[in-house]
Amino acid sequence: MMFERRVTRSVNVGGVQVGAGAPISVQSMTTTKTADVEGTLEQIYALASSGAEIVRCTCNEVEAAEGLARIVPRSPVPIVADVHFQYRLALAALDAGVACLRLNPGNIRKEQHIKAVASEARDRSVPIRIGVNAGSLDPDIEEKYGMTAAALVESAKRELNYFEDVGFEDVKISVKASDVRLMVDAYRLLADAVDFPLHLGVTEAGPPPGGILKATAGIATLLNEGIGDTIRYSLTADPVEEAKAGRQLLEALGLRERSSLDLIACPSCGRAEVDVISIAAMAQEALSELDLPIQVAVMGCVVNGPGEAKGADLGIAAGRQRGHLFVRGQVVKVVPETQMVDSLVEWAQKIVSDGVEGALAAADKSAEAEAEADRAALLEEQGEDANRSDAIVEMIRKR
Numbered sequence: 001m002m003f004e005r006r007v008t009r010s011v012n013v014g015g016v017q018v019g020a021g022a023p024i025s026v027q028s029m030t031t032t033k034t035a036d037v038e039g040t041l042e043q044i045y046a047l048a049s050s051g052a053e054i055v056r057c058t059c060n061e062v063e064a065a066e067g068l069a070r071i072v073p074r075s076p077v078p079i080v081a082d083v084h085f086q087y088r089l090a091l092a093a094l095d096a097g098v099a100c101l102r103l104n105p106g107n108i109r110k111e112q113h114i115k116a117v118a119s120e121a122r123d124r125s126v127p128i129r130i131g132v133n134a135g136s137l138d139p140d141i142e143e144k145y146g147m148t149a150a151a152l153v154e155s156a157k158r159e160l161n162y163f164e165d166v167g168f169e170d171v172k173i174s175v176k177a178s179d180v181r182l183m184v185d186a187y188r189l190l191a192d193a194v195d196f197p198l199h200l201g202v203t204e205a206g207p208p209p210g211g212i213l214k215a216t217a218g219i220a221t222l223l224n225e226g227i228g229d230t231i232r233y234s235l236t237a238d239p240v241e242e243a244k245a246g247r248q249l250l251e252a253l254g255l256r257e258r259s260s261l262d263l264i265a266c267p268s269c270g271r272a273e274v275d276v277i278s279i280a281a282m283a284q285e286a287l288s289e290l291d292l293p294i295q296v297a298v299m300g301c302v303v304n305g306p307g308e309a310k311g312a313d314l315g316i317a318a319g320r321q322r323g324h325l326f327v328r329g330q331v332v333k334v335v336p337e338t339q340m341v342d343s344l345v346e347w348a349q350k351i352v353s354d355g356v357e358g359a360l361a362a363a364d365k366s367a368e369a370e371a372e373a374d375r376a377a378l379l380e381e382q383g384e385d386a387n388r389s390d391a392i393v394e395m396i397r398k399r
Helices: 037-049 062-074 087-096 111-124 139-145 149-165 180-193 210-223 239-252 276-290 337-361 367-382 389-397
Strands: 011-013 016-018 025-029 054-058 079-083 100-103 128-133 171-176 230-232 261-265 294-299 314-319 322-327 330-336
Touching (some): 054 062, 087 111, 100 111, 111 128, 128 149, 210 239, 261 276, 276 314, 294 337, 314 337, 322 337, 330 337
Parallel strands (some): 054 079, 079 100
C-alpha cells in the first residue's frame, strides 16, 4: 500500500468489519421489490457471486419489512435496510433481523423519531449508516449553507448529535453527491471532523460507461488519499455491474487481492442439514489449489439452494445425507454427503475444460428426479417455514 489509511472506529455489519484497517468492502443494492422474496434473494446471490460483501434492500413499505424477515436468514451476505421518511419501517426492519440500517437525515427529520430508531438499534447492537444525500438535504441546512460540502457535513453532524444523546455510536457515514467535486470536498471535510468509518459513493452516477468513470473519479481519488472504508458504485444498470466495478477498482488500486475463485455460501438457516461453514472452508481450500476461474456456491439446503444460487457456475446443496450438485441452477448429479467437496472439484474441472454447456450435457439423467424427491420429502418434514419467519412477520404487523 502506497498511502496510510485514515484511522477510524470499527463497525461490524453482520460479520463484515468496516473501518479500523479492515479490508475495504464492496456494497451494492437490489433493484427488486423487497416483498418479492425469491426474486430479491436471486439478485442477492448474483451480487455475492460478483464480489458484493454487503447488500442493501429498500424497506419502503410494511410488505418490504415482511420480505426482509424472510430474506435475512437465507442471505449469503449481510443485509442493510434502506429506510426513507417512515421511521416505523426502520423499527420493523430491526425486527426482521437486518445487519444494518441506512437512514437519510434529509427525510426522517423529527428528533424523537430519529432517537427512537437509534435507541432500538443500540439495544440490538445494530449499526446505522447516516446516509446524507445532496439531493435531499434538510431545507434549513441548505438555506443556511447552500449546496456545499459544509452543508452535507452539517447534516451528518446533526444526526450524530441525536445519536449521541441516546448513547448510540455504532455509526458509519456517507455524504454523497452526483457532482464529483462536491462529493470529494464533502468527504475530505468529514474525514477531518469525525473518526467514524466512511461509506464512499457518487450518487446517481448514471449508466455505464460514463457512470463508471464518474464514480471511479470520486471514489478512487479519496481511496488514494486513505479516505474510505466501504464503497458502492451507484449505476443505472444491473447491480451486478456495481459489484464488479467496485471489486475491480479495489484490485486495480492494490487494496484487495486478486482471486480467480469466487466462492459464496449461505449463512445456514433453519433448513440446513450440514455444517455449511466447514464444507465451504474445505471447498475453498480444495478449489483454491486448482486456481480455476469459476464461481462456486455451497448451500445448506436442497429446497432453496439451487434456485437461489443459479447464477453461480457450479454449486452444491445438502439434504437427506446427500448433495445435489448443480450447474447454473440445474441439478446434474446427486452424490453422498461425504463426497460433496470431491464432486465440486471434479465438476469444476469439467466446467473449465468443457464449458458450462459441456458440463450440462454430462448431467446424470436421473438427477433432477432424485433431487425433486428429496426436496419434496424435506418440505413435508420441515414445512414451508423452517426459519419461523411467519412469527416475525406477525410481530412486524403488530407494530
